[in-house]
Amino acid sequence: MPELPEVEVTRRRIEPFLVGRTVAKVRTGPPSYFFLTDPASLRRRMRGRTFGSIQRRGKYLLARAEDGSRLVLHLGMSGQLFPEGTSSLRLLSATARASLKPEEQLSFAGDRHTHLRVEFADEGPDLLFRDVRKFGKVFWLAAGADHSRLRKLGPDALMCEGNHLFAASRGRQAAVKQLLLDQSIVAGIGNIYADESLHLAGIRPTRRARRMRRRECDGLAQAVREVLERAIATGGSSMSDFVAPDGEDGRYQTEWRVYARAGQPCYHCGSRIRRIVVGQRGTHYCPSCQD
DNA sequence: ACCGCACCCTGAGCGC
DNA sequence: TGCGCTCAGGGTGCGG
Incomplete structure (x- = not known):
């Protein structure tokens, strides 16, 4: 996707x-x-x-x-x-x-x-x-x-900043993952990179947005930028149908930390990656690295 | 303002 | 072998 x-x-x-x-x-x-x-x-x-x-x-x-x-x-x-x-x-x-x-x-x-x-x-x-x-x-x-x-688009996700995420999350009961997926808040993040960014930042996807502290928003914004930049550098993620215009597959799917890895060990701590549903989206996270 | 949910579509993968 | 079912997902728009 x-x-x-x-x-x-x-x-x-x-x-x-x-x-x-x-x-x-x-x-x-x-x-x-x-x-x-x-x-x-x-x-x-x-x-x-x-x-x-x-x-x-x-x-x-x-x-x-x-x-x-x-x-x-x-x-x-x-x-x-x-x-x-x-x-x-x-x-x-x-x-x-x-x-x-x-x-x-x-x-x-x-x-x-x-x-x-x-x-x-x-x-x-x-x-x-x-x-x-x-x-x-x-x-x-x-x-x-x-x-x-x-x-309606918010700022581009490559420019994602902690103070912006913090301001946008105030008063929101929804899970922080849904915040990341909302294109009017940050534009460009989809299901894969939301899960990957949250894992890198050590934040559980179900965390209520309004509970996010300022420092966590900074960390999450940085994780979003890091994950996206790395994915671009590796040619993106190829699943069933993404193909770059030159026909080459992306390679980032080999670096997924949690996405599509339910039941497999977390590379960081060895715990089994869990799959749940958040906002009607399949959601993957490590129960011990993310809280 | 916020939030949950139905909807659009097709192919893969399943059970029978 | 083949049918019918379910699932996946981005974005919009609806109703509560």
């Missing part, structure tokens, strides 16, 4: 395939809630644009055209953004993979889950946005326009 590190890795690797290129044609799937801008309108508005930069805000990507209009993308749960011809087995489900010959698995051309394809005026590869679960989002923002989804 793409969170801040996976989105940032995607941004960096997609940049050379986007910046400076002019859109010749856009192909889309049918209208669905995936398209917050109607696909016909999106195709029309993108044609002829030249992209000047691609930025990230929380888990959103914003590709900026020369006139200040922007293509906004959210990868949702299973979104994949990559140039045509990317070779990765993760672009296919296990069953789809099994039905293909090995040579057909090497280069992905598009399928029914590919909702957006951008063709450019040059000879370079198309850009594809594939999303099996369709929780991703695409919309177009005219120059100077804003969108409620972007307006």
Whole structure:
């Protein structure tokens, strides 16, 4: 599931395939809630644009055209953004993979889950946005326009600060983990990095936010930044479907301390990692390191 | 203002 | 072998 590190890795690797290129044609799937801008309108508005930069805000990507209009993308749960011809087995489900010959698995051309394809005026590869679960989002923002989804975002999680977490947690009965997952408080943290950050900070995910002391908020903010920076440096976490635009897997999943490790020993103290549910999310923690 | 929960979707993995 | 069920998760929006 793409969170801040996976989105940032995607941004960096997609940049050379986007910046400076002019859109010749856009192909889309049918209208669905995936398209917050109607696909016909999106195709029309993108044609002829030249992209000047691609930025990230929380888990959103914003590709900026020369006139200040922007293509906004959210990868949702299973979104994949990559140039045509990317070779990765993760672009296919296990069953789809099994039905293909090995040579057909090497280069992905598009399928029914590919909702957006951008063709450019040059000879370079198309850009594809594939999303099996369709929780991703695409919309177009005219120059100077804003969108409620972007307006609501808190400061980027890479800039997470203790005083901000402390202020935001005052009077909140909810678990501190839910605070971290609230994109309007800090933008970019998802389920994996919330659990990982809380373990590094030694704080139990169920701790009521209002009980957090100032010093603990400082420690948690630092842990969030450390975990996210390390995850970016290792190419993000690859589970079933995250694939960077160059087809390479991330490696951070090999460094998970608690996520998906229920029943296994804590690397720090040897206690068995527990799995509980917090705010309808699977939550993993060490009962002895985190209190 | 805050909080719990339903909802959107598909594939994997299970039991029968 | 195959069907039907459950689960996973981000973000929004609803009702309490």
